[in-house]
Amino acid sequence: MELGFLSPLFDRPGPWASVYFDTTTAPGDAASRQQAHAHAACARLRRQGADQGTCRAVYDVLAAAGRPPQPPGRAVFAAHGEVVLAPPLATPPPGGGPHACWEALPHTGPLLELLERHPVALAARVHPAGADLELHGPLGIRDAGRVRDSEAVADALSRCFSAYGAELLVLAGDVPARRALHAQLPARLRNRTVQAARGSRRPLADEVARARNGHSRERTSTAMARFVAGRVPTDDGRVWATENVHSLADAAREHRIGSLLIRPDGANVHREVWVGEDPDQMAVDRTGTEHLGGPPATARADDALLRAAAVTGAEVVCVRPGELAPDAPAGLPAGGLGALLRWPYGGTREGGGRDGGRREPAARQ
Structure with missing residues (x-):
């Protein structure tokens, strides 16, 4: 999945209102049901500290969301009194929604499962x-x-x-x-x-x-095959894939992530991390926040990594068991988060030094 369409969410500061909304209604109660859900979503945002202008902007979009023709659901992202993005969903949010949160970063993680997952x-x-x-x-x-x-x-x-x-x-x-x-x-x-x-x-x-x-399916299988191979060090010690949250945070800071792999049911997907204002500012614990610049904020790991991936042009692959090759190892990436790297960890640079070489390794036999 290419994330260029999310770019408007990452060129301005938060906090952000993120709402996932079910637009499927019975014909007779469409308007009243959508308005009730819109009120409920905005009430949740206000309880979490959202400002009145942002709540009003979200309400206006949600109250009109059931008017045909409509997709099964819609996500709404708003900040500072303005709805910045409202992409259609191919699948309504689980439980019928609405799901609303007010956080430092846009809550983009659910898009991986709710957006149209097949290519245009x-x-x-x-x-x-x-x-x-x-x-x-x-x-x-x-x-x-x-x-x-x-x-x-x-x-x-x-x-x-x-x-x-x-x-x-x-x-x-x-x-x-x-x-x-x-x-x-x-x-x-x-x-x-x-x-x-x-x-x-x-x-x-x-x-x-x-x-x-x-x-x-081919794209997911290919990415997973590369990921499985990349976890094994090459003869000169280079590693082209990672799944440790600490090394993923390092890779995000260094713009190393070429493809971000997310398995939505993984334990690390909703792990709390620290972020700064810039998309490449990410730390796993409080002791690592000194490089984040201004006051750090907490965010979900998937939201932080998706922001970094979108801004640096990385591809995102949602790993679903049904789309993997029959012989693909189960439970990867470990913890639900992994990456194929633009250049590896370890190995020796040409001319000396470690942790360098930006050339892709030769295909393994």
């Missing part, structure tokens, strides 16, 4: 005269435009792919036309392209769903 896919129904585009993502299937010039389709797909943050391209429709189109795509798109077997609406939706699901 751009689908193109190709025909000799052009293509019709669809976006398959958290809000279902959306029209992404039409191209009525076959020579312009490849450029249009490239632009849309980047603009929508897609990770997968699915080509359907006229077979000769889409083969010609595939050859015109830039290499970065060809490597992320799946050819659909059929082109009608229902089969295409099913095929895109399967492609997205397969992409998620």
Whole structure:
């Protein structure tokens, strides 16, 4: 999962109101139920010390959250009287919600399980005269435009792919036309392209769903395979993965985290850590807070690490047992938190010294 969409949460100080809200209602009581839940969420925020302006901003969003069309749930993040982000959820929060907290950092950890977990896919129904585009993502299937010039389709797909943050391209429709189109795509798109077997609406939706699901599983399995291998020191002592909370905090400070792995049921996920104002300021205990600058605050470990990952461009992988290879070790990462590192711990730098080398190790045989 790429976390660029969370960036607005980390370029301003807290404290933050974080609310997870169930937007599913029976038609007859939609408005009254949403208003009651909105009142309940804001009452909880006020009891935790939230200011009136922030509570009002949250209420206004939540009270309107049940108006169709709506996803099954919504998260709301607000600070200093302003709702900064309100992403849709693919799954309503457990227990029906609302879940509300007022803390130093946005409580982003639940997003890993509640957001649409499969990658956004751009689908193109190709025909000799052009293509019709669809976006398959958290809000279902959306029209992404039409191209009525076959020579312009490849450029249009490239632009849309980047603009929508897609990770997968699915080509359907006229077979000769889409083969010609595939050859015109830039290499970065060809490597992320799946050819659909059929082109009608229902089969295409099913095929895109399967492609997205397969992409998620492959990404998780690949990350876990690299993590398992990276925990074992190389011949020169380099370690490319870590799962100790202390070393994860060090890696966050040093911007070493390349991929953050979170197993939501792990014991360390909700462990309390100390944070400063900057995303790379993190300490596991009070004795390590002297480098945090201003007065430190407490936060959940997953929230602190997600903030660091988002700001440094790290990928986040939610480890779900059902998406792992059958031979994958159970219970990893230990404690629920781990990372693949951009450069390793240990080993010897070229030219001398320890804990260096930023080059990826050669593939193990």
